[in-house]
Amino acid sequence: MGILEVSNVNKRFGGLQALGDVNLDIAQGTVHAIIGPNGAGKSTLLNVLIGKLVPDTGTVMFDGKSVLGRKPYEINQMGISRVFQTPEIFGDLTVFENMLIPCFAKRDGTFRLHALESIASEKGIIEKAEQMLSDVAMIDKRGMTASSLSRGDKRRLEMAMCLVQEPKLLLLDEPTAGMARADTNNTIELLNHIHESRDITMVIIEHDMHVVFSLAKRITVLAQGSPLVEDTPENIKGHPKVKEAYLGEAAA
Amino acid sequence: MLGLSKKDTTFLVVVIFLTLMTPILLQPFPEGSVLAQFNAGYPDLMQRFAIYGIFAIGFNILFGLTGYLSFGHAAFLGVGSYSVVWMYKLLGYNVVPGLLLAVVTAGLFALLIGYISLRRSGIYFSILTLAFAQMSFNLAYSVLTPLTNGETGLQVYTDDPQILMGAGSPNSPHFFGIVMNESAKIDVGGWQFTFNNGYYFCAIIAIIVFYLSLRIxxxxxxIMLRAIKTNQTRMTYTGLNPRPYTLAAFVISGMYAGLAGGLLASMDPLAGAERMQWTASGEVVLMTILGGAGTLMGPILGAGFIKYFENIFSKINDDILHTWFAALPDGLEDAIVFMVHPFIGKGWSLTLGLLFMMVVIFLPGGLIEGGNRIWRLVTGRSRNRNTPGKDAQHHPKPTAHVN
Known part of the structure; x- marks a missing residue:
């Protein structure tokens, strides 16, 4: 039994079957990639996992509890963090302030009226935020406004904000979309490092095969809303069904 | 000191000094000189500076930090005023019970309005708050006449109970015997300085609430409130529920507004429905943006500017202009007076409007940004260094804070 279990999930948008009988069992500590051509239902599936969409039928169990019907902030408090396709950070705040917010959220829960406490007196939180910034080599950028960072650094910051919450599961939505090859390789390295040093389960949705095969321990191929195959990267590479669905007839 | 960093403590000390010295600082011109009419050191106006300063500080906690633009804050101002006058009528002229009641009722009122309005954001939130404020205004004006005395306005009558009034109690608003409308006048050379009890009462409260806003x-x-302004998506996916944060900010700013309204009635024991009208709500928006939304001093500066224009520019008339330009040849004098005429007297709002447009276009960070630019020019310091009065640590890019 894995940390995340998706059973018989169906989702329709009008006449379109976006997800049809999706079953997934994601093992604790693995890196699981979900791939598939455009329109295969990858994003819909991700949105179901983080509570943005409620499926028509089926269950999604995380760590023994259902995530369905919960708000995104409740799901985050259960231990699921999400990295977006375009980095979502607090653009007007400094890098350091960006790091403080997840630290407070982790400690204080969804809301706390700490209106008259001073940040300077929160030694533990500050230490934690600084430690994390050092870990991702951004400590020298702590005073910069987050919106002025390079795209790669924004991604790095967003990931650090997720990691500082020590999530049990990290969801990554095309983490290298629109990146140059060098940045992509840096991100792969960073993710591999995170996985090895922290033992976090990761679910990655990705187009770029280079990224998928460099990271994933297991791969699920989605096509037209349903899982086609699930296997190790080595077996997926040569799988005829995958080639057909993903690369079209020309490659098959 | 007081839970503040060294820089903030210095800042606070400067603000306290300026506030307490206002009666002297606003009287730069000797009595009887041509420019004496530009003096602003008279009690009525100074009280307004402090009170509307409080109003704007509170508004800034909501608008400046979270970016939620409320167009209905005058409702809380009115609620505060009515609360205080009711306490005069029932208990007596001591302002303390009234002010406490004003803060509490405004807070409850804000909780109700905020709970409903904050279900939406952006323009829909603004419209909802505006609708609530206009409803409150109309209720106060007609439906709730027994409570508000309708268009006459609520005031104290001789047959009111005033159960705490003793024989020797002052017959106008006072703070444990310190009567608000009493002043000490001191003449130094050609200058006359008025130290008014009411002003100092408002000023001390303003300092306290400014300190609280600094702490907030x-x-x-x-930080959470500023996070809401920049990215609510990231906020929810970081495990934080934005709704109670915005509601808390809304209630806090409503309480500030209630306090300001209460102080208005503490200076002058009247409360009228027009205090809740949408123009009053709009005024505080202008104050905050003019001074610099999201900065600490900006809203106070904006409040001062607007009240100064309203009270000083509106008093300049054609006759005064003629005396200024008397040295010029007659034709030229008339031409200049003719051209300046629309901008003075009743036209003060035109001048203010132009000023507002210039600020929004050229200084999106408000007057505070203008001050910072001048300061940098004078000192030749680089952009990244902290400058006094500026929130450099928290607002490295003031432009991003006004939408």
Missing amino acids: FRSPFG
Whole structure:
């Protein structure tokens, strides 16, 4: 039994079957990639996992509890963090302030009226935020406004904000979309490092095969809303069904 | 000191000094000189500076930090005023019970309006708050006449109970015997300085609430509010529920507004429905943006500017202009007076409007940004260094704070 279990999930948008009988069992500590051509239902599936969409039928169990019907902030408090396709950070705040917010959220829960406490007196939180910034080599950028960072650094910051919450599961939505090859390789390295040093389960949705095969321990191929195959990267590479669905007839 | 960093403590000390010295600082011109009419050191106006300063500080906690633009804050101002006058009528002229009641009722009122309005954001939130404020205005004006005395306005009558009034109690608003409308006048050379009890009462409260707002700005709660303004998506996916944060900010700013309204009635024991009208709500928006939304001093500066224009520019008339330009040849004098005429007297709002447009276009960070630019020019310091009065640590890019 894995940390995340998706059973018989169906989702329709009008006449379109976006997800049809999706079953997934994601093992604790693995890196699981979900791939598939455009329109295969990858994003819909991700949105179901983080509570943005409620499926028509089926269950999604995380760590023994259902995530369905919960708000995104409740799901985050259960231990699921999400990295977006375009980095979502607090653009007007400094890098350091960006790091403080997840630290407070982790400690204080969804809301706390700490209106008259001073940040300077929160030694533990500050230490934690600084430690994390050092870990991702951004400590020298702590005073910069987050919106002025390079795209790669924004991604790095967003990931650090997720990691500082020590999530049990990290969801990554095309983490290298629109990146140059060098940045992509840096991100792969960073993710591999995170996985090895922290033992976090990761679910990655990705187009770029280079990224998928460099990271994933297991791969699920989605096509037209349903899982086609699930296997190790080595077996997926040569799988005829995958080639057909993903690369079209020309490659098959 | 007081839970503030060294820089903030210095800042606070400067603000306290300026506030307490206002009766002297606003009287730069000797009595009887041509420019004496530009003096603003008279009690009525100074009280307004302090009171509308409080109003704007509170508004800034909501608008400046979270970016939620409320167009209905005058409702809380009115609620505060009515609360205080009712306490005069029932208990007596001591302002303390009234002010406490004003803060509490405004807070409850804000909780109700905020709970409903904050279900929407952006323009829909603004419209909802505006609708609530206009409803409150109309209720106060007609439906709730027994409570508000309708268009006459609520005031104290001789047959009111006033159960705490003793034989020797002052017959106008007072703070444990310190009567608000009493002043000490001191003549130094050609200058006359008026030290008014009411002004100092408002000023001390303004300093206290300014200190509280400084603490809020520097607190984890303050960071959360600014986070809401920049990215609510990231906020929810970081495990934080934005709704109670915005509601808390709304209630706090409503309480500030209630306090300001209560102080208005503490200076002058009247409360009228027009205090809740949408123009009053709009005024505080202008104050905050003019001074610099999201900065600590900006809203106070904006409030001062608007009240100064309203009270000083509106008093300049054609006759005064003629005396200024008397040295010029007659034709030229008339031409200049003719051209300046629309901008003075009743036209003060035109001048203010032009000023407002210039600020929004050229200084999106408000007057505070203008001040910072001048300061940098004078000192030749680089952009990244902290400058006094500026929130450099928290607002490295003031432009991003006005939408």
